Amino acid sequence: MAIQRLLVVLCVAWPCHAFAADVTELSEEAYLGEMPTVLTVSRLAQPVDESPSAVTVIDEETIRASGVVDLADIFRLVPGMYVGHNAGYFHTVNPTVSYHGLTDAYSRRMQVLIDGRSVYSPIYGGVQWSDIPLAIEDIARIEVTRGPNSASHGANSFLGVINIITKHTSETLGNMAVLTSGSDRKGLTLRHGGKEGDLQYRITAGLKNDQGIQARNDDKRIRILNLRADYRLNAQDELEFQFGYNGGDREEGMLEEDALVFLPRTKEVYNHFEQLNWRRTLGPEAEFKIQAYHSYDVSDDHVRSADLSFLPVPLLNPRLAFDHEVMTERYDLEAQHTFAPSATTRLAWGGGLRLDRTRSEVFLGTDDTERFRLSRLFGHLEWNPVQRLIVNAGAMLEHNSMTGSDLTPRFSVNYKLAPGHTLRAGISTATRTPTLLEEKFNMRILIPTAVPGLTLFEQQFLNPGRLSPERITSRELGYQGQVGALSLDARLFHDQIRDVIAQYRIEPFPHPADLTPISDRTLGNRNSSDLTVHGFEAQAQLRLGSHTRIIGNFSHIRINPDMDTTFTSSSEASRFEELQASMPVNSFSLLAWHRFGSGWMGTVGYYQLGETKMPGDGNHVDSARHWDLRLARSFTLGRTQNQISLTSQNAFDYDYQEFARYNSMQRRTYLQYRVDF
Numbered sequence: 001m002a003i004q005r006l007l008v009v010l011c012v013a014w015p016c017h018a019f020a021a022d023v024t025e026l027s028e029e030a031y032l033g034e035m036p037t038v039l040t041v042s043r044l045a046q047p048v049d050e051s052p053s054a055v056t057v058i059d060e061e062t063i064r065a066s067g068v069v070d071l072a073d074i075f076r077l078v079p080g081m082y083v084g085h086n087a088g089y090f091h092t093v094n095p096t097v098s099y100h101g102l103t104d105a106y107s108r109r110m111q112v113l114i115d116g117r118s119v120y121s122p123i124y125g126g127v128q129w130s131d132i133p134l135a136i137e138d139i140a141r142i143e144v145t146r147g148p149n150s151a152s153h154g155a156n157s158f159l160g161v162i163n164i165i166t167k168h169t170s171e172t173l174g175n176m177a178v179l180t181s182g183s184d185r186k187g188l189t190l191r192h193g194g195k196e197g198d199l200q201y202r203i204t205a206g207l208k209n210d211q212g213i214q215a216r217n218d219d220k221r222i223r224i225l226n227l228r229a230d231y232r233l234n235a236q237d238e239l240e241f242q243f244g245y246n247g248g249d250r251e252e253g254m255l256e257e258d259a260l261v262f263l264p265r266t267k268e269v270y271n272h273f274e275q276l277n278w279r280r281t282l283g284p285e286a287e288f289k290i291q292a293y294h295s296y297d298v299s300d301d302h303v304r305s306a307d308l309s310f311l312p313v314p315l316l317n318p319r320l321a322f323d324h325e326v327m328t329e330r331y332d333l334e335a336q337h338t339f340a341p342s343a344t345t346r347l348a349w350g351g352g353l354r355l356d357r358t359r360s361e362v363f364l365g366t367d368d369t370e371r372f373r374l375s376r377l378f379g380h381l382e383w384n385p386v387q388r389l390i391v392n393a394g395a396m397l398e399h400n401s402m403t404g405s406d407l408t409p410r411f412s413v414n415y416k417l418a419p420g421h422t423l424r425a426g427i428s429t430a431t432r433t434p435t436l437l438e439e440k441f442n443m444r445i446l447i448p449t450a451v452p453g454l455t456l457f458e459q460q461f462l463n464p465g466r467l468s469p470e471r472i473t474s475r476e477l478g479y480q481g482q483v484g485a486l487s488l489d490a491r492l493f494h495d496q497i498r499d500v501i502a503q504y505r506i507e508p509f510p511h512p513a514d515l516t517p518i519s520d521r522t523l524g525n526r527n528s529s530d531l532t533v534h535g536f537e538a539q540a541q542l543r544l545g546s547h548t549r550i551i552g553n554f555s556h557i558r559i560n561p562d563m564d565t566t567f568t569s570s571s572e573a574s575r576f577e578e579l580q581a582s583m584p585v586n587s588f589s590l591l592a593w594h595r596f597g598s599g600w601m602g603t604v605g606y607y608q609l610g611e612t613k614m615p616g617d618g619n620h621v622d623s624a625r626h627w628d629l630r631l632a633r634s635f636t637l638g639r640t641q642n643q644i645s646l647t648s649q650n651a652f653d654y655d656y657q658e659f660a661r662y663n664s665m666q667r668r669t670y671l672q673y674r675v676d677f
Contacts, residue, residue, distance in 0.1 A: 035482070040113075040143040040163040042380045042392055043152050043336065043348040049422040049480040050382075052392035052412035053149060054491045056539060058142040060167075062551065065593040065603050067630040067647035069180055069187065069670070070210075071136055072097050072129045075162070076589050076607050078144050079537040079553035082582075084614070084659030086218050093218045093252045095129045096614075096659060099146065099160040100495070100533050100557055101583025104616030105659075109432055109470075111149070111157040114164045115242065116334075117275055117293045120156050122356040122372055123328055123363070125435040131269055131297070133224050133244030135189050135204045137178060137674075140167040146537070147493065148430035148474045150408035151394040154376055158432040158472060159495075169193060169200035169230045175677050182647075182670020184211035201229040212251075213663060217264040221248040240277040246270065252301075267301035267324075285340035292333045299326045303362075305445075311518075314450040322362065329357040349379035358436055365442030372436075373401040390414040392426075402439065403469045406431045424478040424491075432470040438501050438525045439465050447518070457515045459522045462506060468527050471498045490538040496562070502528040502575045503615075529576065530562035550592040557583050575615065584610030584623075593630075603630040618660045626650040626665070640677040647672065 035047040036057045048055055056078045068074050072095035075081045082103075084096045098107040108125030111118065114134060119127050145161040153161055172193040180187035186209045193202035204226040212218035225245040232238050247270030253263045275293035282288060301324040309318040334352035341347055356372040364370060380394030395409040412426030441463045447456040478491035502525065509522040537555035544550075559580045587610060593603040605628035613620040632645035646669070650656050653667040 038143050039165070040161060041145050041149065041152065042382065042394060043378075044338065044346055044380060044382055046382070048489070049416070049424075050390045050392075050414055052394070052410060052414075052424075052426055053428065054146040054424075054476070054478050054489060054537075056144040056146060056489075058144070060140055061549075062591070063136065063139060063142075065549075065601070065630070066591060066605060067603060067628070067632075067645060067672070068136065069185070069647075069672075070095065070129075071132070071134070074142065075144070076605075077551060077553060077591055078146070079539050079589075080146060080535075080555040080557060080583075080587075081144070082584065082587070082609070082612070084618075084663065085665065086213050086216055086659070086663050093212075093216075093220075093250060094131075097127070097129065097162075098583070099144075101559060101612075102159070102497075102531070102533070102579055103582055104614060104618065106435075106437075108156070108435060108438075109158040111153050111161045112164075113153070113161065115166055115275070116163070116277075116291055117273065117295070118153075118330075118332070119295075121297075121328065121435075122330070123326065123358050123360060123436040125156070125437075128269075130220055130222065130250070131246050131271055133226055133246035133271065133273065134164070134166070135191070135206050135224060135226060137176065137189055137191065138166050138172070138202075138204055138226065138228075139164060140171070141165050146491070147426075147476060148408075148410075148428045148472050148495075150430035151396050151410035151428060152378065152380060154374075154378075154396050154398055155400070155406065155408075155431045155433045155469065158430045158470065166228070169195075169202050169228055172202045173200070176674065178672065178674045180208075180670055180672045183668040184214075185209065185668070185670060198232040199229060200231075201227070203227050214666060215664075216662070217251045217253050219249075219251040219266075221250075222246065223248050236281050238279050240275075240279070242275040243273070245272045263304055263306060265302060265304065267299060269297075269299045271295065271297035282339065285338075285346060287338045288336070290333075290335045293330075294332075295328075295330045297326075297328045299324075301325065308447065311447075311456070313454065313456070316448045316450055320445070320447065324360075324362045326360040326363065327358065331355045344384045346382045347379065349377075351375070351377040360436075363437060363443060364440050365444065370436060370440070371401070375399050388416040398431075400433060403433055403467070406469060420482040422480045424476070424480065426476050426478075428474050430472050430474070432472075432501075434467040434469065434501055434525070437461075437463075439463060439467055441525070446515075453514070455515050456518050457511070458519050459509060459511060459517065461523050462509060463524050467501060467525065468499050470501055470527075472496065485543045487541045488538065489540075490536070492536050493534060495533040497531040497533065499527040500529060500531055500576075500579075501525055502579070504528070504575070531559060531576075531579065532562055533557065533559050547595040548593070551590070553587075553589045555587050557585060559583060578613055578615040581611075581613035581620075582615060584612055586610045599634040601632045601634070603632075604628075605630075612659075614659050621657045621659065621661060624654070624656045624658075626654050626656045627652055640675050642676075643674045645672045645674075646670075 037045050038055050041051040041053050075097050076083050082098050096107050099110050106124045106126040112127045143163045149157040149161045176191040178189040189206040191204040206224045208222040210220045227243040229241045249266050251266050253265050273295040277291050279289040303324050305320040307318050332354045336350035338348045354374040358370045361367045376398045378396040383391040392412045397407050399405040408429045410428035414424045416422045441461040443461045445458045474495045476491050476493040481488045503523050506522045506524050535557040539553045542550040588608045590606045595601045608625040611623050628649050629651045630647040634643045648669040650667050656665045
């Protein structure tokens with residue numbers, strides 16, 4: 001049945017007689033020349049039709065043509081991916097970017113890397129997209145592995161991996177300035193790149209003031225600074241150093257009539273990282289490299305409650321206030337050796353060590369620093385026994401201080417039916433380590449009163465720990481094809497997820513005898529029932545010469561409890577219903593641009609999502625669609641290259657909501673001017 005469905009899709013995409021005719025017109029060399037090379041999936045440089053998993057490549061041309069100013073928006077162009085802005089109220093006023101759903105405001109089941117450095121949060125899971133010290137203008141390409149990839153990148157590479165690859169300093173020599181102004185947002189980015197002998201470097205600085213969505217307390221004032229230096233020691237050795245900083249004010253909180261705590265407020269965040277890479281070239285197919293990085297992130301939040309005088313007891317203070325500082329720090333060291341053992345094989349292997357330090361008195365119920373230690377060994381082998389057959393096999397062995405040891409293997413076979421047409425069949429496994437919030441979230445709000453011996457409290461979360469990692473086994477059948485100017489990537493997938501970590505209500509919940517609870521809504525986390533995620537997704541790209549390009553994506557996804565699932569409580573069943581609805585059944589995106597004469601370029605983007613019901617701070621959102629329009633003009637002025645563009649998001653002002661009904665995205669129009677000199 002799976003093969004029949006795939007063939008139906010292919011015949012719909014191309015008439016079968018044209019399929020047969022065009023195959024003979026495309027040589028093997030021309031075909032390979034058209035296929036982009038990916039670096040992320042197996043840690044080996046491979047054409048996309050030889051990689052062990054489906055992958056979406058978003059290049060610099062696509063990023064610039066789309067006109068995005070928020071990095072998260074670009075992932076709307078990945079089939080099966082969901083983007084929701086301003087998701088939540090408490091340390092979550094931040095885009096949610098998830099693959100195949102199964103998420104609340106924190107997208108915990110996808111790994112995100114920047115030049116190989118993980119920005120996955122150990123306490124929340126997922127990524128704080130607004131807090132990444134990165135300018136969009138410095139991105140060379142983005143590779144998105146659509147499927148589990150723990151074999152290459154370890155735990156939390158569960159449903160997919162995003163790897164953002166920045167430009168080499170040789171590509172950014174000279175100066176650049178970008179000014180953005182429009183609907184409730186302003187921004188300025190400056191960049192200088194230079195060269196001194198064998199040293200090349202760039203410095204990028206930026207400011208952004210984003211007033212977010214109307215009727216929300218979600219303004220962001222963001223400052224970034226990024227430095228990269230590449231130094232060629234000799235013909236074999238190269239050093240790369242990076243430094244990044246992001247800081248500024250973020251607004252959060254609910255309206256007073258809707259909240260007991262978490263009122264509108266402004267918090268300060270800042271983070272920085274330092275990264276050093278050493279690469280030694282050992283031969284045409286051989287390399288040894290070491291990567292080391294350190295990152296530090298602090299959120300300084302002063303939280304106050306609503307007026308509590310309505311409670312039927314006299315209070316010492318009708319308003320409560322507490323400091324909610326969250327600190328995370330990471331040290332990571334990794335080594336990798338790549339070589340070709342024979343004429344038909346290539347191998348990448350290595351290992352790494354990591355230490356995470358986290359402190360959050362409010363979330364974790366202690367002012368102690370939590371430490372998480374991780375060690376790993378990995379290996380990936382590519383074997384080309386005959387001309388048309390590629391076999392990929394790999395595995396990761398990890399040990400961490402929270403859940404112990406895990407082995408996550410992957411195996412796939414790619415067979416080239418003819419030049420330009422490849423079938424892929426694969427099976428992969430992955431794990432997801434519980435976040436600190438899932439394992440140790442212990443949040444209690446104390447309310448002192450004027451009555452002797454009476455202290456009220458609300459125990460919001462109480463996690464006993466001892467969670468097991470989530471586990472996934474993913475099977476896929478994929479097709480990668482190219483006929484002339486049209487390329488297609490289609491896949492059928494079936495994912496079985498075990499030991500799903502889900503919230504449940506603790507009834508009754510334990511509490512000290514000297515404290516009086518004011519509610520019984522205490523939540524905890526535990527390993528619960530199993531899920532299956534299955535469906536079909538496809539991405540197509542059409543290039544008409546050098547002037548026109550069209551990218552289309554479609555996904556159909558079903559999330560269901562395993563047939564043997566039995567729920568132990570109504571809250572657990574309700575949580576699983578939310579997980580089922582956390583991804584639209586059908587979603588579609590289209591981006592098309594055309595270069596006219598005299599430097600003009602026009603872009604049209606169309607995005608359509610089915611209904612969702614997000615867990616946590618989210619709720620039911622109906623099916624929605626919106627159009628983005630962009631018009632740009634490039635011109636030369638003296639020795640400078642200039643571009644001025646006008647972009648309108650949700651250009652026709654449709655009633656478009658994401659994640660929750662309170663996140664209503666109205667038309668946003670902004671003007672951007674870029675000059676390279």
